[in-house]
Every structure is written in structure tokens, then in C-alpha cells.
Amino acid sequence: SILSRCCRVLSTDSPLTKYSVLDVSINLHPLYPQYTLSMETVDTLKTPTFDVWHWEHNEMLSCLEFMYHDLGLVQEFNMNPITLKRWLLCIRENYRTNPFHNFRHCFCVTQMMYGIIHLCRLQVQEDALLFCVLMTSAVCHDLDHPGYNNTYQINAHTELAIRYNDSSPLENHHCAVAFQILGQPENNIFSNISHELFKQIRQSIIRLIMATDMARHGDILDSFKKVVNNFDFSEEEHVKILQMVLIKCCDISNEVRPMNVSEPWVDCLLEEYFMQSDREKSEGLPVTPFMDRDTVTKAKAQIGFIKFVLIPMFEVVIKLFPQMEEVMVLPLREARDHYEELMQIEEAMSEVSEHRRARLTEQRESSKDSFQKTQIIWVRKVESDGSLLQSGRPWC
Ligand SMILES: [Zn+2]
Numbered sequence: 556s557i558l559s560r561c562c563r564v565l566s567t568d569s570p571l572t573k574y575s576v577l578d579v580s581i582n583l584h585p586l587y588p589q590y591t592l593s594m595e596t597v598d599t600l601k602t603p604t605f606d607v608w609h610w611e612h613n614e615m616l617s618c619l620e621f622m623y624h625d626l627g628l629v630q631e632f633n634m635n636p637i638t639l640k641r642w643l644l645c646i647r648e649n650y651r652t653n654p655f656h657n658f659r660h661c662f663c664v665t666q667m668m669y670g671i672i673h674l675c676r677l678q679v680q681e682d683a684l685l686f687c688v689l690m691t692s693a694v695c696h697d698l699d700h701p702g703y704n705n706t707y708q709i710n711a712h713t714e715l716a717i718r719y720n721d722s723s724p725l726e727n728h729h730c731a732v733a734f735q736i737l738g739q740p741e742n743n744i745f746s747n748i749s750h751e752l753f754k755q756i757r758q759s760i761i762r763l764i765m766a767t768d769m770a771r772h773g774d775i776l777d778s779f780k781k782v783v784n785n786f787d788f789s790e791e792e793h794v795k796i797l798q799m800v801l802i803k804c805c806d807i808s809n810e811v812r813p814m815n816v817s818e819p820w821v822d823c824l825l826e827e828y829f830m831q832s833d834r835e836k837s838e839g840l841p842v843t844p845f846m847d848r849d850t851v852t853k854a855k856a857q858i859g860f861i862k863f864v865l866i867p868m869f870e871v872v873i874k875l876f877p878q879m880e881e882v883m884v885l886p887l888r889e890a891r892d893h894y895e896e897l898m899q900i901e902e903a904m905s906e907v908s909e910h911r912r913a914r915l916t917e918q919r920e921s922s923k924d925s926f927q928k929t930q931i932i933w934v935r936k937v938e939s940d941g942s943l944l945q946s947g948r949p950w951c
Pocket of ligand 1: 696806
């Protein structure tokens with residue numbers, strides 16, 4: 556197909572291609588070891604305090620598999636449990652090893668969604684279709700992310716930007732890859748449902764993945780604000796907007812997690828940003844200001860984002876789900892305070908180093924002065940002492 560051909564053009568080691576080669580062996584051998592999750596793991600898996608750095612890829616796959624069983628999705632949609640395993644494995648294969656947009660990020664977003672579903676399921680009742688769409692969109696939302704954002708794609712006229720005419724090239728691609736995978740019978744977890752239901756799920760997943768484009772953040776939040784005060788769960792349009800906001804919340808939810816879990820993610824994000832700005836510089840493209848290693852620091856990168864994007868969005872969501880305040884908004888406020896402190900330290904440090912630099916320059920200037928004076932004295936000495944001059948020592 557055109558799509559898979561383009562994929563190969565885009566990335567020389569396309570994970571999809573790699574997977575089809577592995578296909579046969581994957582069918583013959585156990586997919587990944589079966590882990591039995593401890594009671595403690597099962598409990599913390601439902602909360603943002605779950606330590607996402609603690610787990611190997613295979614263990615994360617088992618956790619995801621567990622979530623699909625636990626939410627009743629396997630039963631409700633008559634999924635073949637082996638197909639579920641194979642699908643998850645294929646999903647992992649199709650995340651690249653970027654510093655940030657990798658399989659662990661996919662896991663984090665999905666695990667946060669699972670946590671939110673548990674926290675809020677009383678209000679939404681047991682709605683398997685809703686849970687299925689939320690979870691599956693989270694799993695697929697960054698598939699085959701190349702590590703360079705839409706701005707880069709568009710400015711550099713990449714294959715993706717050309718294919719999708721500059722409109723959300725990445726999100727379009729994540730979505731297309733998701734359905735390319737589901738289009739393979741051995742990976743289709745929805746093979747046992749009606750065409751009508753599949754069509755409905757497909758439309759919803761597309762809508763949710765497309766909503767993760769941050770360029771649409773303001774618009775989506777505005778439409779949610781319009782309905783949140785008289786929200787009606789039986790109103791289809793209301794639920795559609797809520798789903799979009801929820802996947803957005805999960806996508807950018809690292810700062811909701813405990814500091815020891817969230818902070819390494821900032822380093823990963825900056826690493827990916829710097830990779831992009833370095834490339835922009837070397838290719839003569841406009842440099843995205845918040846990605847420039849010459850100006851960005853950890854605190855600077857996070858404070859604005861927490862204050863003006865994260866907290867305002869979660870504060871609208873808690874109007875609908877007040878139980879999210881303690882679990883998610885409090886940690887956000889703590890993170891904001893932490894980075895504000897860090898920012899003050901950074902500023903003080905840069906002031907100190909600025910001061911030190913100024914003093915060093917001053918010292919250098921004055922020592923240059925005294926060096927020159929010494930030189931003059933020596934030159935005079937040399938002039939008065941011919942033997943020194945003859946030895947040819949390099950005074951100047
Ligand atoms: Zn993401």
C-alpha cells in the first residue's frame with residue numbers, strides 16, 4: 556500500500572516491516588512471559604503513584620493486558636486473548652526508541668487513563684464501549700512517533716507533512732499506523748465484533764488521537780468549558796468532548812506523578828527537544844524557542860506548562876470529577892511550587908555565575924595590566940643586560 560511504502564521512506568528501519576519478518580516466529584513461540592501481578596501491583600496500577608520506571612517492556616505489556624481483562628473489555632468485545640497479546644506486542648514494536656515518545660510514554664498515558672477510569676467510574680457507570688475507546692486510543696496515540704514534532708515536520712517538508720498537507724501530520728500518522736496494525740487479522744482485537752460497532756470504535760479512536768495535537772488545545776478546552784457546567788452523560792456531544800479532554804489530560808500527565816517519577820521525564824523531553832533544535836539549526840530551519848538548549852532549563856520548561864496548560868485544564872475537569880482534585884491537581888500544584896523554587900535557585904545560580912564571570916574578567920583585565928607592567932620592566936632589564944637578550948628568550 557501507499558502508506559506502508561511511505562513508512563519505509565520515512566524510516567529506514569520501519570518497525571512494521573521488522574514485525575512482518577518476525578511474524579512467523581511470533582506465532583510459534585510464547586509472545587512474552589506471563590507475569591502474575593502481585594496484589595500490590597494491581598492496586599497501585601490504578602493510581603498515579605505507580606512507578607512507571609520500575610518495569611521492563613514485557614512487564615508493561617502484561618500490565619496492559621491485565622487492564623483490558625480487568626475492565627471487562629476482553630469479554631465485552633469477545634477478544635481472543637492470544638490476539639490481545641499479539642496486538643500489544645505489535646504496538647510495542649511500533650513505538651520507536653525516542654528519548655520521550657517511546658513505548659514507556661505510551662504505557663504511562665494508558666496507565667493514567669486506567670487510573671482515571673477507576674477514579675471516575677461511578678459517574679460514567681460501566682460503559683465498556685467508552686472504556687475501550689479511551690484505553691485503545693491511549694495505547695495507540697503516539698505510534699511510530701519519529702521524535703520530531705509537527706512544526707519540524709511542516710518546516711522540513713517531511714514525507715508526513717506532504718502526505719497530510721501540513722494538518723496534524725503526526726497525529727494522522729499515529730492513527731493510520733494504529734489501523735494498519737488492526738488491519739492485520741492476527742493483530743485485530745476487534746475481529747469478533749460487528750462492522751457497525753467497529754466503525755463506531757474506529758471513528759472515536761480517530762477523534763481521540765487527533766485531539767492529542769496540542770495545536771488544538773485551546774479550542775478543545777473551550778468547547779469543554781461550554782458544556783461542563785450542565786454536563787449530561789446521555790448527551791453524545793458532551794461525552795465526545797469529555798473523551799477528548801481525558802486523553803489530553805493523560806497525554807500530558809507526567810507532572811501528576813510523584814516527583815521522583817515525573818522529573819526524569821522532563822530530562823527525556825528536553826533531550827528530544829534539543830535533538831530537534833540542533834537539527835533545525837543544522838538544516839537552517841526556524842528554531843522552536845522552547846526547544847533551544849541555549850535558553851531552556853528544566854524549571855523554565857515546566858513552570859509555564861504546569862501553570863498555564865496543565866492546572867487550568869485539570870481545574871475544569873474536576874468540576875465534573877471532584878475526586879480528581881486530591882489525586883491529580885494537588886500533585887500538580889506541588890510540582891508547580893517545586894519548579895518555582897528550582898527556578899529561583901537557577902536564577903540565583905546564574906546571577907552568581909554572572910557575577911563570578913564579571914569578576915574573573917575584571918581580574919583578567921587587571922592581571923593583563925600588571926603583566927604588561929612586568930613585561931616593560933623585563934624589557935628594560937633585558938635592554939640593559941645584553942647577555943639576556945642574546946640568549947633569545949621570547950619575552951613577547
Ligand atoms: Zn503522547
